[in-house]
Amino acid sequence: MLDLSIVMSMAFLVEKSIVTVFIFIVVLAVVAYATLGERKIAGYLQDRHGPNRAGIGKHKLWGILQPIADGTKFFMKEDIIPDKANKILFVLAPTFTFCAAGFIMAAIPFGDRITIFGREVLLQIADINLGILYILAIGSLGVYGIAMGGWASNNKYSLMGGLRTVSQMISYEIVMGLALVALMIDHGTPALRQIVIQQSGPIWHWSVFSHPLGFLLFYISVFAECSRMPFDLPEAENELVAGYHTEYSSMKFGLFQFGEYTHMTLASCFIATLYFGGWTIPWVAVPENPGLIWGIISFGVLWIKALFFLFVFMWVRWTLPRFRYDQLLYLGWKKLIPLAIFNIFLTAGLILLFQKFGIAG
């Protein structure tokens, strides 16, 4: 996937390391503040303030240091490994969840090229020509962390949570894949950078306008993949105590939470990239020789779009009630998958029709 001959060149390595570290730090910062944002938004939706105490001394600063306080708290708590647990898997599970979520960021185009010191630098860790497939492949691994955690805890509630995760993720991955097939038919490539560039221009070039049904299916399945609220059955606290992370404490629990937020954040970036023009601005043409300013603007534009979807994740969580387990699978297999298949045929049919009558699709 990577161009092996270029990897050898030293400058390329340095450049890629800097971009990787930079993107990693930005994503982690957003994730850390997403945890605060979630509680703030929950507060405002329920007509209260949310956390607003963690500040420097007398200055409360609207609780802006809350993530640091949370992190410190996680590290200070006692780390318990149950006696009958499978120790290795128990420790491995949260790490795996976090890594599987974090690897998604490698393929997401966070911005256009920028030119620094005469070198063109892509604001993307790896411009993989199979970007969508890579993200689908990595995204399908998130299930292992949760299933491992549920299994290794040696606890009935954890096991049920793990089982639910596996069946839910397998079912909704199919919906996700099928929704993306329609998108790939339209764009003719699985490379994310190409898809973004094809969406530049007027706002109706955004794929969400040409694939409304596909977008809806994809968005629903992303909720299920991140096990967010209407579909958070793996950890349904009033049925399963806390599902797969019942036995987890301290930073291991923190890592599970962090993994979930990372998954959500990167999924928001992915949605913005696929359906909402990524880093392009409507009606603004992509410049031929982008400078540093354009790079920063494009980076910011993607994050504005992504933060909106992150907000919707939280909004939905504090608005909708949870599905029942059988309803979830019923919805997935009997409603969404047939709809997704219909969407593929619809897209293919429309493209054929447009080609026949010579209308640019």
Place this chain on the structure above:
Amino acid sequence: MQGVMFIVLALVTLFSALMVITRKDPVSSILYLVLTFFCFAGFYVLLGAQFLAAVQIIVYAGAIAVLFLFVVMMLNLREPEAEEGKELIPIWKPLGYAVGIGVGIVFLSYLASSPGPAIPPLNGGDEIYAMGRADFLGKALFTDFILPFEIAGVLLLAAVLGAVALAKKKRV
């Protein structure tokens, strides 16, 4: 560079494949199987089949191994299998190992007799690299191989129906 990658991947693959068949606990076996699938995807990338590498991970690691894990969890198979006793034939296991090693020796004795032809190296952007791309494979699949492709679809449909019919609880 590619040689080093091959060696590292090969060692990990051999180790994890051995672990798959020797672990007592089925969950460890499954996780080592996933590692093996990953290494195979790595080899596919080395061989210029990037699309198949992605499909390998989506299908094998993302679906097949997850199904194994699901069954182990659903049946809650915590006790390691009882390997001792009630063997039909007492020498069954040594015989199995002998046959397995024999198969390996037969293959290897044939292959190791000559150094073998060098494979074309992989450089980005050239024709060899492009062969593993999705569009090339798609064209081949929908033109020359359209009949096998449709039969594969029918096979999957039959598998879906068969799996549902088998695993469905009988209504009393």
Place this chain on the structure above:
Amino acid sequence: MELTLNHYLILSAIIFAIGVTGVLTRRNVLIILMSVELMLNSANMTLIAFSHYLQNIDGMVFVFFTMTVAAAEVGIGLAIVVTMFRNKGTIDVGNFNLLKG
């Protein structure tokens, strides 16, 4: 080090032999199925290695069909395992001897 076709073929032969050993020595149906997957994978690697060596796409297309068959096989195989477990309460192949004369 220069990679030759035989590197890939030897590796896939070893993996295949490991798969054969697993099928013959283990008594857990799930692990037997996993060993079958190992064997299918090693065959896939051979096909891709030849496809790459001969610069012919047919081998890669064939891998698709192998993957389809593998997916169908696992689906059906695991359904059978679940049914067996419901009937016998175990997945040890030694206990499935209904056809014994």
